[in-house]
Structures are given as C-alpha cells and as structure tokens.
Amino acid sequence: MRRLVLICLVACTVARAQDPAYALLTKAYAALNASDYDTAIAYFNQALPLDRNRTDIREDLGYTYIKAGNDLAAMNLFEAVMRLDPSNAQAALQYAFLAYEQSDNDHVARSRNVFDAVRKQASDPILKATAETAFQNVDGALAYDIAFYTEAIQLDPTNYVAHQQLANYAEQRSDLTLAAAEFKVALQTQFPSLYLDYARVLGKLGDLAGQMQALQAVVDSGDPYTGEQAREQLSALN
Amino acid sequence: MRRLWLVALAGCLPGLAANAGYTVIGDDPAGAWSTILGSVGFQRSAAATAGVMVVKQGATCGTDPQLNICAVPADVDAGLILILEGTSSTASSFGFIPSGKFAPVRREVDERVPSLMMVWQHKPEDVPVFNLPDSTTVFSADRWSGAPLMAGRKLGQGAILWVATAPGPQTYDRYPYLFQALVDLGLQLPFQARKLSAFLDYSYRANVDLDYFAAKWRAAGLRAIHLSAWYFWDPNPANDAWLKSLIDACHRHGVLVYMWLELPHVSQSFWDAHPQWREKTALLQDAAVFWRKLMDMQNPDCVDAIVQGLNSLLARGDWDGVNLSELYFESLKGVGDLSQFTPLNDNVRSDFKAQHGFDPADLFNSASPLYFTGNPTGLQLFLDYRADLEFQLQSQWIARIDGLHTRYPALDIALTTVDDRYDPNTRNLIGADSARLLPLLDQYNFTFIIEDPGQLWTLGPQRYPQLAGLYKPLTTHQDHLAVDINVVSRPYIPYPALQQTGLELWQLLNLASSAFHSVMFYSESSVFRQDFSLLGAASAQVKSYARNATSAQFDSAAGVGVNWSGPVLVDGQPWPVKDATYVWLPPGPHTLSPGSADPRLLLLDLNADLVSAQVAAGGIQFSYTSNSRAIAIVNQQPARVQVDGAGLDVQAQTDGRGNWTVPLPRGSHTVAIQ
Numbered sequence: 001m002r003r004l005v006l007i008c009l010v011a012c013t014v015a016r017a018q019d020p021a022y023a024l025l026t027k028a029y030a031a032l033n034a035s036d037y038d039t040a041i042a043y044f045n046q047a048l049p050l051d052r053n054r055t056d057i058r059e060d061l062g063y064t065y066i067k068a069g070n071d072l073a074a075m076n077l078f079e080a081v082m083r084l085d086p087s088n089a090q091a092a093l094q095y096a097f098l099a100y101e102q103s104d105n106d107h108v109a110r111s112r113n114v115f116d117a118v119r120k121q122a123s124d125p126i127l128k129a130t131a132e133t134a135f136q137n138v139d140g141a142l143a144y145d146i147a148f149y150t151e152a153i154q155l156d157p158t159n160y161v162a163h164q165q166l167a168n169y170a171e172q173r174s175d176l177t178l179a180a181a182e183f184k185v186a187l188q189t190q191f192p193s194l195y196l197d198y199a200r201v202l203g204k205l206g207d208l209a210g211q212m213q214a215l216q217a218v219v220d221s222g223d224p225y226t227g228e229q230a231r232e233q234l235s236a237l238n
Numbered sequence: 239m240r241r242l243w244l245v246a247l248a249g250c251l252p253g254l255a256a257n258a259g260y261t262v263i264g265d266d267p268a269g270a271w272s273t274i275l276g277s278v279g280f281q282r283s284a285a286a287t288a289g290v291m292v293v294k295q296g297a298t299c300g301t302d303p304q305l306n307i308c309a310v311p312a313d314v315d316a317g318l319i320l321i322l323e324g325t326s327s328t329a330s331s332f333g334f335i336p337s338g339k340f341a342p343v344r345r346e347v348d349e350r351v352p353s354l355m356m357v358w359q360h361k362p363e364d365v366p367v368f369n370l371p372d373s374t375t376v377f378s379a380d381r382w383s384g385a386p387l388m389a390g391r392k393l394g395q396g397a398i399l400w401v402a403t404a405p406g407p408q409t410y411d412r413y414p415y416l417f418q419a420l421v422d423l424g425l426q427l428p429f430q431a432r433k434l435s436a437f438l439d440y441s442y443r444a445n446v447d448l449d450y451f452a453a454k455w456r457a458a459g460l461r462a463i464h465l466s467a468w469y470f471w472d473p474n475p476a477n478d479a480w481l482k483s484l485i486d487a488c489h490r491h492g493v494l495v496y497m498w499l500e501l502p503h504v505s506q507s508f509w510d511a512h513p514q515w516r517e518k519t520a521l522l523q524d525a526a527v528f529w530r531k532l533m534d535m536q537n538p539d540c541v542d543a544i545v546q547g548l549n550s551l552l553a554r555g556d557w558d559g560v561n562l563s564e565l566y567f568e569s570l571k572g573v574g575d576l577s578q579f580t581p582l583n584d585n586v587r588s589d590f591k592a593q594h595g596f597d598p599a600d601l602f603n604s605a606s607p608l609y610f611t612g613n614p615t616g617l618q619l620f621l622d623y624r625a626d627l628e629f630q631l632q633s634q635w636i637a638r639i640d641g642l643h644t645r646y647p648a649l650d651i652a653l654t655t656v657d658d659r660y661d662p663n664t665r666n667l668i669g670a671d672s673a674r675l676l677p678l679l680d681q682y683n684f685t686f687i688i689e690d691p692g693q694l695w696t697l698g699p700q701r702y703p704q705l706a707g708l709y710k711p712l713t714t715h716q717d718h719l720a721v722d723i724n725v726v727s728r729p730y731i732p733y734p735a736l737q738q739t740g741l742e743l744w745q746l747l748n749l750a751s752s753a754f755h756s757v758m759f760y761s762e763s764s765v766f767r768q769d770f771s772l773l774g775a776a777s778a779q780v781k782s783y784a785r786n787a788t789s790a791q792f793d794s795a796a797g798v799g800v801n802w803s804g805p806v807l808v809d810g811q812p813w814p815v816k817d818a819t820y821v822w823l824p825p826g827p828h829t830l831s832p833g834s835a836d837p838r839l840l841l842l843d844l845n846a847d848l849v850s851a852q853v854a855a856g857g858i859q860f861s862y863t864s865n866s867r868a869i870a871i872v873n874q875q876p877a878r879v880q881v882d883g884a885g886l887d888v889q890a891q892t893d894g895r896g897n898w899t900v901p902l903p904r905g906s907h908t909v910a911i912q
Contacts (some may be wrong), residue, residue, distance in 0.1 A: 037447065037450060066446070068450065069443065069446045151523065152577040161571070223361055224361075224733070225359075225736075228344060229355060
C-alpha cells in the first residue's frame with residue numbers, strides 16, 4: 001500500500017512537473033473556488049497558450065465564462081473543444097446551446113445542426129436525449145415560423161418584411177435554396193443589409209461569383225456601415 | 239505658476255479622489271468636449287484648477303509664439319489628465335507629431351473590442367498619420383491603414399490621451415471608448431448615481447452566478463432589475479429555485495426585483511395550453527408577433543386564468559414591484575403589416591360590429607368592399623375603437639395590480655408604454671394614448687415609463703429633454719415620469735456602432751437622467767461588457783461643483799455619490815453614509831472636507847432617496863423616502879433598528895463580504911440603527 005501511495009505521489013509530481021500550466025491552473029481553480037471569476041479567467045487565459053491542444057482548460061474556462069455571463073467567449077471555447085475532440089458530445093451540446101442564444105442566422109443554423117448531429121451520433125443516452133429535445137424545440141419553432149410566414153406571403157405577396165422573415169427562418173433551418181429565393185424577393189426594399197444577407201446565403205450555396213457581386217453592390221451603394229461590412233467580407237474572400 | 243498651483247492642490251484636500259473640473263483650450267464652438275466630459279459628470283472650471291484639460295487642434299497658450307504650450311510634463315506628472323486633439327504645439331511637445339502622410343479613415347478599430355464594427359458615418363475623412371512617442375498605448379486605429387486614432391500613456395500621477403481629430407459632428411461618433419481609455423490611464427470618475435433600473439431577460443442569465451451579478455449590478459448603478467416573468471409563470475421547482483436565488487442575491491446586495499409582465503403575452507406554455515384564447519391578427523392568424531404570443535384579453539375566462547397565474551407568481555417570490563410593460567396592441571408597423579396587426583379576436587369583432595354595424599375583419603380582407611385602403615373612415619373608426627379598448631385594458635390592469643396592496647403593501651407599480659406624444663401617429667399604430675393614461679396618476683401610485691421608440695433615435699440624445707417637455711405638462715406627478723432606453727442593435731443608425739455604446743451611451747443616460755425623474759434601460763445583458771462599469775457615472779446629476787484647498791462644494795437635485803477616500807465631514811459634521819469609494823449625499827448643496835475618523839457604524843449603501851443622515855449615539859440616524867421597499871447596507875451587524883421611533887423586527891442578513899443588509903418599509907421614514 002505504501003509503495004502504491006509512493007508510486008502515485010511520484011507520478012503526480014512528475015505529472016505536475018510536466019504540466020507547464022500547473023501553477024497557473026492552481027491559481028485559477030483557487031480563484032474559482034472563491035467565486036472570483038475575473039481572476040480565474042485571467043489565470044486560465046494565461047495557461048491556455050502553454051498547451052494549445054488541451055481541451056480541459058478550454059472547457060473549464062468556458063464554464064467560468066458562463067458563470068461570469070460572457071456567453072460569446074464561452075461559445076468560442078466550446079467550439080474550439082469540438083474541433084480538437086469531435087467525439088466530445090458534452091462540449092458540442094454546450095456549444096449548441098450557447099450558439100442558439102446568439103440569435104443570428106449563422107449561429108442558429110449551426111446550433112440546430114449540432115443538436116441534430118449529437119442526437120444521431122452521441123453514445124451517451126442522456127446527452128442524446130437532451131440533444132433530441134433541443135433539436136425538436138429549435139426545429140419545431142422554425143417549422144412553425146416558416147409555415148406562418150409562408151401563409152402570410154400567400155395572403156399578401158407584397159409583404160416584403162414577411163419575405164425577409166421567411167428567408168431568415170429558412171436559413172436558420174439550412175434550407176438555403178428557399179432562403180436565397182426569399183432574400184432575393186426582399187431585395188425589392190433596397191435595404192443594403194439585405195444584400196449582405198443574400199451574399200451570405202449565396203456563399204453558403206457555393207455561388208462565389210454571386211456572393212461577390214452582391215457584396216460589391218453593397219460597397220457601390222455608398223452606405224457607409226454596410227459598405228464597410230461588405231468591404232471586410234470581400235477582403236476575406238480575396 | 240500653474241504647476242505650483244497643481245502641486246499645491248495635489249497636496250491638499252485629501253479624500254477628494256477625482257478633480258471634477260475640466261477646461262477646454264481652443265475653439266470649441268459646438269461645445270463638443272463640454273458635452274463629452276459633462277456626460278460623465280465633469281464640470282467646467284477655471285484652467286488653473288481643472289483636473290482635465292483638453293487642448294484643441296491648433297490651440298495655443300501663452301504669449302511666447304515660440305512655445306504656445308498649454309501644459310508641460312510636470313503638470314501631467316502632478317495629476318493633470320491632458321487630452322490632446324490632433325495637431326498643436328502642445329501635442330508636438332509631447333511627441334505626437336504628424337508624419338506628413340494622410341489616410342482616408344472611415345472605420346475605427348478599438349483594441350478593447352477589435353471585432354466591434356465602428357464606422358464614421360460620413361464620407362471617409364483624410365486624417366493625418368501621426369508618429370507617436372515611446373511607451374504610448376494605441377487604443378484605436380484605422381482598420382485599413384493602421385493609422386493611430388487614439389493613443390495615450392500614464393505620466394506620473396496623470397495621463398495623456400491623444401486623439402487624431404476633433405470629435406465627430408454628433409460628438410459621440412468617434413472614439414466611443416475614450417473614457418474607458420482614460421480610466422485605463424488612471425482617470426477617476428468624480429460622481430456616481432445608483433438609481434437606474436434595467437430589464438433582465440432570464441434566458442440570458444440562466445446559468446450565471448447570481449451573487450456575482452447582483453453585486454455587479456449594484457456597483458454599476460442599478461437600483462432595480464425587472465425580471466422577465468413569463469419564464470416563471472408556471473410553478474416549476476428548478477425555475478422557482480432560480481427565482482428565489484436571484485431575489486435573495488439581489489436583496490443581499492441592495493438591488494430590488496420587479497416582475498416584468500408583457501401582457502398580452504403571458505407565457506409559451508399558456509399559449510400552448512389555450513389555443514382557444516389566442517389573439518388574432520388582421521389576417522385572422524394566431525397572433526404570434528415577433529417573440530410575443532398574444533392572448534385575447536377581452537375573453538373573461540382568459541383574464542381569469544391570467545389573474546390566477548399572476549397571484550401564483552406573486553406568492554412564489556418576494557417581489558418588490560410589478561411592471562406592466564408594452565400592454566398595447568401590435569404592431570409598430572400598424573396596418574402596414576397586417577400579419578402583425580391586432581386585435582381581431584372574436585370578442586372584438588362582435589363588440590365592434592354591435593357598435594358600428596360592420597365586422598372589422600372586412601377592413602383587412604382585400605376582397606371586401608370595406609377594405610381599408612379604400613375606406614379611411616372605416617379604418618379610423620376601428621383605430622379609435624382600438625385606442626379606447628387599450629385605455630380600458632391598461633386602466634383595468636393598473637387597478638388590478640393596485641388592489642394587490644392589501645396583500646403586498648410594499649409592491650411598487652410601473653407602467654411602460656411606447657411614446658405617442660412625439661409621434662402622434664403611434665396612437666394609430668399601437669393604440670397608445672398617454673394623454674388619456676396620465677391622469678390615472680391622480681388616482682394610483684405608479685411610475686409611468688415612456689419607452690423611447692425607434693422612430694425617434696435619429697434625433698440623438700437631445701430627444702430626452704424634448705420628450706420630457708411633451709409629457710410634463712400632462713401631469714403634476716412629474717416625479718412619477720420615467721424613460722426607458724432601448725440599448726439594442728439599430729440597423730438603420732449603425733453609427734458609430736450598431737448598438738449604443740461608449741460616448742453615445744453616456745450622453746443618452748446623462749440627458750435622460752437630467753430630463754426624467756428615473757431612467758431604465760433594456761437591458762442588463764444587452765449593454766456591452768465594456769460599458770457596464772460607467773453607467774452609474776453617466777447617470778449622476780450634479781448642478782454645481784467648486785473646490786478650494788480645504789473643501790469641495792457640491793449641489794445636486796437628486797443626491798449623488800462623490801468619489802472620496804477616507805473619513806469625511808459633510809457640512810462640518812462627521813458623515814456616516816459612505817463606502818470605500820463614495821460619499822453618498824442627499825439632494826441640495828453640501829460641503830465636504832476631510833474628517834479625522836470614520837464613524838464606527840457606516841451606512842454603506844441605501845436603495846432609497848436619502849433625505850438626511852447623522853451620526854447618532856451608538857450608531858446612525860437617517861431619513862429616506864421610497865416608493866418601494868428600501869434596502870440599507872451597513873458595515874456591522876445591527877443590534878437594534880428603529881423606524882419612526884418604533885423597534886423593527888428586522889431580519890438583517892450578511893452579504894457574504896462582512897456587511898449586513900437591512901430591509902426597510904416603503905414610504906418616508908426615519909431610521910435609527912445601533
């Protein structure tokens with residue numbers, strides 16, 4: 001028994017010595033225990049660059065960000081965990097819930113897709129069931145909204161706001177063909193931001209030329225804000 | 239001479255942590271810098287005694303044409319906060335020298351939040367590219383050329399902040415995080431208020447540490463949060479536990495919790511469970527408008543069920559108030575979007591038909607000869623009926639909530655409604671009629687909160703004094719008027735950023751606080767993280783400020799916190815209402831001077847309107863007034879609490895930081911704590 005304890009102690013000591021982040025993590029966890037989230041976050045962020053392949057630091061930092069109300073930072077960390085460890089269904093679910101909260105079309109669509117993947121592929125029955133419930137809630141709400149605005153458009157085809165809303169919900173449900181078609185109709189309103197939405201969906205459909213054309217139209221519109229957004233996106237594409 | 243004076247000042251008046259005086263050297267015809275500095279409480283003062291000096295582009299000082307220097311490093315070293323604008327002899331003397339190159343600038347990237355899109359609204363401005371002195375931190379730069387736009391460094395007790403250009407035409411459209419940069423460089427903001435209220439959407443805070451947030455909310459200047467009640471409508475152990483934890487944490491830290499209702503939206507589960515009670519739109523679809531699932535509040539059975547649910551929710555939480563928010567008919571697009579236009583439920587249709595002889599649904603049926611586009615008279619009949627119906631609804635619910643005082647005597651009431659005075663067409667859009675509602679203040683004690691509608695945002699922060707001017711003549715109860723600022727993305731005014739932030743947010747809060755008795759905002763989660771800690775400074779209102787070597791004089795209409803460290807005398811007497819950072823003053827003129835020692839018992843925080851305070855035998859005595867429960871936080875466990883001379887059986891609880899929270903009754907009272 002004594003030898004076993006000694007072996008464990010030596011192993012732990014060796015592990016500590018081999019863990020470059022050990023000292024910083026110790027401080028981070030101590031701060032976390034004291035509910036000093038700001039200090040814990042600072043130490044976790046210092047520890048992270050010391051070993052970029054570690055998912056545990058990212059997860060713990062992610063949960064700390066959640067406690068401190070920074071869901072965007074938490075989401076990015078769980079997304080990083082998903083990339084490093086695609087089998088981590090817990091992190092995937094956490095990412096999906098946080099992504100859904102962002103409310104923009106991209107994140108809602110990604111969130112729905114991750115819920116879908118986890119409900120189909122997770123081995124843990126609890127995570128699987130959680131993903132199933134979440135997927136049905138998200139997808140069900142989108143299906144309802146798509147039906148609602150489809151009907152509203154049938155009743156009043158010139159309701160361009162309804163076309164825009166239908167496009168948004170279609171994109172969130174990854175029905176990109178419908179989204180592109182409805183954004184194109186909504187362009188009748190001439191809002192420059194709609195051209196950005198249209199460009200984004202064209203990009204997802206693989207229509208690079210169409211995407212760049214739509215972005216250029218925004219730049220040419222002279223609208224300062226959307227023009228800068230388009231310029232930024234064109235810069236990323238070039 | 240200036241340097242000597244500043245050194246002398248720095249050595250005197252210990253305690254006053256922030257010199258609230260500023261001066262602007264050079265032409266400032268539009269008063270841009272006055273607006274900017276005034277938005278967080280700085281007061282114009284003589285150059286010799288100012289703590290903040292702005293040297294405008296091209297400004298000169300002194301009579302020596304070779305120098306023209308307005309401040310020297312020794313001034314900054316002694317504590318001056320020097321703001322340099324563009325090119326000047328003073329800026330050059332500190333090492334901010336134009337390179338001779340120019341960059342067309344439209345997009346500013348702030349290092350604090352590089353992902354935030356900040357755009358200068360008008361055509362790109364050719365901005366000189368500057369060389370900066372060593373050890374300077376670049377706070378913001380042009381996205382495309384990298385030209386520095388805002389930079390600074392600490393120097394001794396003071397700091398220098400340089401900006402490449404004058405403030406923009408709106409004053410807040412450039413360098414939004416100017417004050418955040420100055421705070422990083424050591425600027426102390428002179429004043430603080432804690433009278434703001436904020437909406438809290440549970441879905442954004444379901445997993446946070448509530449104690450951490452309650453402390454943060456109070457420190458940021460919040461007196462109350464208004465919680466999205468529809469998530470808690472049905473009893474649910476997990477949600478009810480969260481609710482209890484929130485209310486307990488908030489009360490521990492001196493924050494009140496109001497129930498935020500969004501009738502006719504009740505809750506998702508109420509909508510799911512009662513399809514027969516759903517409101518109808520003009521297209522006769524179920525009225526799911528944006529996120530709200532609207533119920534038919536002309537249906538007596540529906541109303542009974544809502545009242546039952548409300549009573550259940552009240553019993554499940556120690557609420558401080560109820561906010562009847564947006565109790566109107568949708569939508570703000572009016573008949574421009576029939577898929578969102580309400581109410582066209584069966585009760586409304588039959589009632590209107592009985593009065594006017596036709597089914598209002600025909601107004602919105604394009605196949606009907608009564609279709610509204612060719613029937614303006616018929617449409618206006620229905621819009622007038624609708625506005626009257628809405629007034630009846632709001633009156634009934636105010637009366638209903640007021641009736642709860644028999645069971646909940648300290649419950650405060652608020653009614654939040656969209657403005658319809660600036661834009662009278664709002665009446666036709668959503669049925670709002672403030673002129674008709676405001677006389678209810680003669681009958682019921684509630685706060686009338688005017689929601690600042692999107693249509694007015696293009697008018698800038700100056701809209702608040704104008705808005706207040708439209709409402710004040712309608713009521714004598716002006717201390718019951720409030721404004722609700724929506725801090726949200728506004729795609730049609732995305733300058734300098736999609737959402738109000740930094741300089742713009744300070745001006746909105748500051749002007750709103752000067753125009754209205756109280757201010758609330760949507761929401762505590764929508765305000766950017768980098769803005770949160772300055773909210774209290776922006777909402778503080780100080781009428782006048784002066785200082786000399788031995789004392790400082792302040793005058794405020796609503797009371798204020800003064801940034802002060804150490805013991806203090808207020809009007810010559812030891813003062814017990816203070817924490818480590820602020821001395822909390824009641825309204826009116828007061829003189830602060832350093833004291834010799836803090837009283838043993840301190841009132842660290844009071845969520846109420848402080849009227850007076852004094853050190854008393856064995857403790858403290860203070861008087862206050864509050865339209866809701868009040869909360870006092872003291873630095874020691876109270877042995878005895880008396881209210882108006884009578885002992886109070888109070889359950890003081892510790893806040894976990896060595897301080898004690900004492901709940902106090904609604905109304906005007908005098909309290910003695912020993």
